[in-house]
Amino acid sequence: xxxxxxxxxxxxxxxxxxxxxxxxxxxxxxxxxxxxxxxxxxxxxxxxxxxxxxxxxxxxxxxxxxxxxxxxxxxxxxxxxxxxxxxxxxxxxxxxxxxxxxxxxxxxxxxxxxxxxxxxxxxxxxxxxxxxxxxxxxxxxxxxxxxxxxxxxxxxxxxxxxxxxxxxxxxxxxxxxxxxxxxxxxxxxxxxxxxxxxxxxxxxxxxxxxxxxxxxxxxxxxxxxxxxxxxxxxxxxxxxxxxxxxxxxxxxxxxxxxxxxxxxxxxxxxxxxxxxxxxxxxxxxxxxxxxxxxxxxxxxxxxxxxxxxxxxxxxxxxxxxxxxxx
Numbered sequence: 001x002x003x004x005x006x007x008x009x010x011x012x013x014x015x016x017x018x019x020x021x022x023x024x025x026x027x028x029x030x031x032x033x034x035x036x037x038x039x040x041x042x043x044x045x046x047x048x049x050x051x052x053x054x055x056x057x058x059x060x061x062x063x064x065x066x067x068x069x070x071x072x073x074x075x076x077x078x079x080x081x082x083x084x085x086x087x088x089x090x091x092x093x094x095x096x097x098x099x100x101x102x103x104x105x106x107x108x109x110x111x112x113x114x115x116x117x118x119x120x121x122x123x124x125x126x127x128x129x130x131x132x133x134x135x136x137x138x139x140x141x142x143x144x145x146x147x148x149x150x151x152x153x154x155x156x157x158x159x160x161x162x163x164x165x166x167x168x169x170x171x172x173x174x175x176x177x178x179x180x181x182x183x184x185x186x187x188x189x190x191x192x193x194x195x196x197x198x199x200x201x202x203x204x205x206x207x208x209x210x211x212x213x214x215x216x217x218x219x220x221x222x223x224x225x226x227x228x229x230x231x232x233x234x235x236x237x238x239x240x241x242x243x244x245x246x247x248x249x250x251x252x253x254x255x256x257x258x259x260x261x262x263x264x265x266x267x268x269x270x271x272x273x274x275x276x277x278x279x280x281x282x283x284x285x286x287x288x289x290x291x292x293x294x295x296x297x298x299x300x301x302x303x304x305x306x307x308x309x310x311x312x313x314x315x316x317x318x319x320x321x322x323x324x325x326x
Contacts, residue, residue: 138280145276166221199317224249
């Protein structure tokens with residue numbers, strides 16, 4: 001099969017590799033669409049020791065089951081492979097399973113390839129009316145759905161229902177969409193890049209600003225750098241909630257003194273539960289997450305250039321989706 005392989009810092013190779021081989025409890029899936037995630041970019045830049053080269057990256061995927069009794073079924077893939085018998089999994093908190101694995105991280109190769117193998121419990125059927133390029137977005141949307149759900153569970157009922165989202169990439173946009181789908185319509189997205197800010201405003205209908213002003217009861221940091229944590233700390237109302245989903249870096253920015261004196265809740269959020277993933281898929285498929293007109297499609301063979309363009313800040317769309325076989 002053809003695959004896009006991470007060979008080292010800022011180096012990707014498109015070449016033949018051995019076909020993915022499913023285990024006894026797994027299905028083989030022909031990948032039709034796979035998105036480029038921020039974590040793929042971290043690996044590409046050499047910032048993620050968990051993803052050593054050589055490795056097939058990519059975990060935001062949808063495709064069609066090949067072979068077996070469910071041959072031809074259209075599916076979107078939950079890339080988080082867990083031990084269903086762990087205490088966390090039994091409690092419905094699969095994202096905290098101590099035995100969790102994710103495709104695109106050893107020992108599991110990712111989905112920047114023509115084929116990938118996944119357990120059946122990781123697959124959600126895609127209705128015929130939903131393009132697989134849309135279905136591939138369930139995974140990044142689920143990350144933000146989980147973040148917003150935890151934020152809404154944590155906010156005090158006396159607080160206003162307004163939100164600030166820091167970062168207008170896919171996770172930030174997905175957070176804004178998830179807030180709306182979960183009943184919060186007053187959302188402001190901070191995006192310093194003027195081209196992307198215009199894209200979010202004109203094509204996605206988002207309320208965008210170049211820099212944060214004022215204070216908000218709910219703040220989502222969808223970037224996760226020291227500078228954005230500082231923004232989140234400064235622009236959260238007393239008694240409010242900061243949800244941190246970005247993984248830009250790990251040091252500095254958070255004002256622990258202000259958070260303590262103003263009783264601000266800080267939540268770290270990671271991926272999603274299996275129920276979050278299913279709920280997100282349902283919301284996407286029935287239109288509650290809006291029209292998916294904010295992606296750019298490119299062939300998997302063009303993947304190396306796509307990474308370079310993202311690295312150079314030359315991509316206005318929040319998400320590039322790659323198409324294996326092209």
